[in-house]
Amino acid sequence: MSKQEEKNPQHRYSWLTSIRLTIISFGYAYRANILSLFMGILFGYLMSHAGATTFDYHAEMFLLTDLQLMKVIGTAVVVAMIGVSLLKKFHINSITTGTEVDFVKKPYQQGLIAGAFLFGIGWAMTASCPGTVPAMLGEGKISALFTLIGLLLGTMAYGVLQTFIASQGRYGDVLKD
Structure with a gap:
């Protein structure tokens, strides 16, 4: 190989073919994400329409x-x-x-009834189901942002509580302290 070829190597394919192959490989590698994105957009549209x-x-x-x-x-x-x-x-x-x-x-978990009750109260207080929050944000309803923050804080609290219970033993032990 000459020094000129080392400095400026020739590609195997033309730039148009290279772009096409890159798009195809991207689509193949991320097909689940792409499908999920389109299904989410369709779901949000149907929820908004309903x-x-x-x-x-x-x-x-x-x-x-x-x-x-x-x-x-x-x-x-x-x-x-x-x-x-x-x-x-x-x-x-x-x-x-x-x-x-x-x-x-999934097996029944202790606290499921209380969690469902809290879920219902949150839904009634915010007038938005957690599944509709992304679609509401997509429509530009800024008040749904507060519901999203509440969802994230509640999910975090659940994770912290589950970790505490897993290390301590039972739900009843949480309320004794």
């Missing part, structure tokens, strides 16, 4: 004056039940990993 990102619909649902949002939630539950049963029946493989979709039943 009114699930409107504070008034949440408040009216909890006041039992308008059950539109309850109908949306009920429809989502029915569709999810049908989808999960079909996934189990036909042993469907995951799009991203190619492995069979597995549904592992």
